[in-house]
Amino acid sequence: MTAEKTMAAMAERSADASGSVKGLVRKGIGGFYFVETPSGVVRAKGRGVLKLDGVPLTVGDLVDVIPPAPGEDDGVIERILPRKNRFDRPPVSNLDAIIAVVAVKDPEPNFFVLDKLLVMAETKGVTPAVCINKIDSASPGEAEAIRDMYAGIYDTFLVGGLTGEGMDDLWDYVCGRKTAFAGPSGVGKSTLINRLIPEAGMDTGGISRKTSRGRHTTRHVEMFPVNGGYLFDTPGFTSFDLAEMDERELAACFPDIERNAGTCRFEDCMHLDEPDCGVIRALRDGRISRSRYRSYRMGIDEIRKNRKY
Numbered sequence: 001m002t003a004e005k006t007m008a009a010m011a012e013r014s015a016d017a018s019g020s021v022k023g024l025v026r027k028g029i030g031g032f033y034f035v036e037t038p039s040g041v042v043r044a045k046g047r048g049v050l051k052l053d054g055v056p057l058t059v060g061d062l063v064d065v066i067p068p069a070p071g072e073d074d075g076v077i078e079r080i081l082p083r084k085n086r087f088d089r090p091p092v093s094n095l096d097a098i099i100a101v102v103a104v105k106d107p108e109p110n111f112f113v114l115d116k117l118l119v120m121a122e123t124k125g126v127t128p129a130v131c132i133n134k135i136d137s138a139s140p141g142e143a144e145a146i147r148d149m150y151a152g153i154y155d156t157f158l159v160g161g162l163t164g165e166g167m168d169d170l171w172d173y174v175c176g177r178k179t180a181f182a183g184p185s186g187v188g189k190s191t192l193i194n195r196l197i198p199e200a201g202m203d204t205g206g207i208s209r210k211t212s213r214g215r216h217t218t219r220h221v222e223m224f225p226v227n228g229g230y231l232f233d234t235p236g237f238t239s240f241d242l243a244e245m246d247e248r249e250l251a252a253c254f255p256d257i258e259r260n261a262g263t264c265r266f267e268d269c270m271h272l273d274e275p276d277c278g279v280i281r282a283l284r285d286g287r288i289s290r291s292r293y294r295s296y297r298m299g300i301d302e303i304r305k306n307r308k309y
Contacts, residue, residue: 020065022037022038025058027221028091031045033046044076044077045076055080057077060095060230062080063077064077065077065078085125092234095180096177097121097178097180098126098127098182099170099180100182101182101188102114102133104133104142106186109146111292116295118154119242119253120237120240129155129157131170131192132159135165136165152256155173157169157170159192161194162188170192174229175229176227178229183237189236190233193231196226200233242302243302243306247304251296254292254296256287257279262278264276264279271296272300279293
């Protein structure tokens with residue numbers, strides 16, 4: 001549902017007997033939540049019963065909120081409405097899409113981390129996409145080689161966050177969706193948000209010379225409206241722990257592997273060393289990239305290494 005439809009639906013619902021209205025949690029900081037309602041954004045705290053129930057509020061939650069009474073500063077969030085998905089780190093809910101960001105260089109791309117973020121989105125029922133940033137610093141064909149690994153699997157964007165190159169296509173994608181960027185620090189997520197939403201004014205950081213890793217610049221979670229949708233700014237998604245999965249679920253989270261699995265000789269084929277494996281055949285024919293298959297194998301190894309008997 002678009003932002004306009006969401007808020008229109010809220011507006012159609014009058015306050016109930018307790019005086020609560022429907023709202024969308026746009027920001028959470030210091031124990032306060034900033035909730036968008038049909039009459040504007042209000043600051044509120046969660047009712048104590050939410051803590052007792054062990055249901056922490058997250059940015060992206062749809063809630064019942066009692067606006068501040070005359071002379072008071074804060075309202076009260078009474079109830080969290082059903083979520084379609086939820087993430088713990090960062091604490092966000094009700095995402096439509098996750099755009100996994102990788103830089104062509106500075107920092108050098110880690111494709112296993114990128115692929116794990118895409119798997120994370122798949123497991124939550126969130127639409128994954130890939131954004132290849134810093135193309136202005138790439139050698140000829142370098143960014144395109146990364147794009148070709150993911151083209152035909154996910155929506156893929158080549159952009160220069162500093163120059164603005166390719167940002168129109170990315171803008172079209174985020175409009176009408178609740179979207180978050182994911183990726184290691186330093187790949188340019190805050191720069192992309194500043195390009196898409198200049199009023200966001202996100203701090204940006206470079207690459208540490210000592211560690212060759214990006215510096216974290218985002219300190220809290222916040223949603224910004226974009227033409228029919230919302231864009232989340234977060235401190236970053238932590239690396240998804242594949243050990244939480246069953247190894248037989250992993251192939252289903254690699255669409256390029258899953259679509260070639262139907263030609264395997266054995267129904268329970270794990271696409272490792274089995275004879276007449278359709279996935280290995282597709283790998284040899286160039287229909288699956290070696291990087292993607294390597295990430296799948298590394299994922300299986302990670303799951304098995306941490307398997308609990």
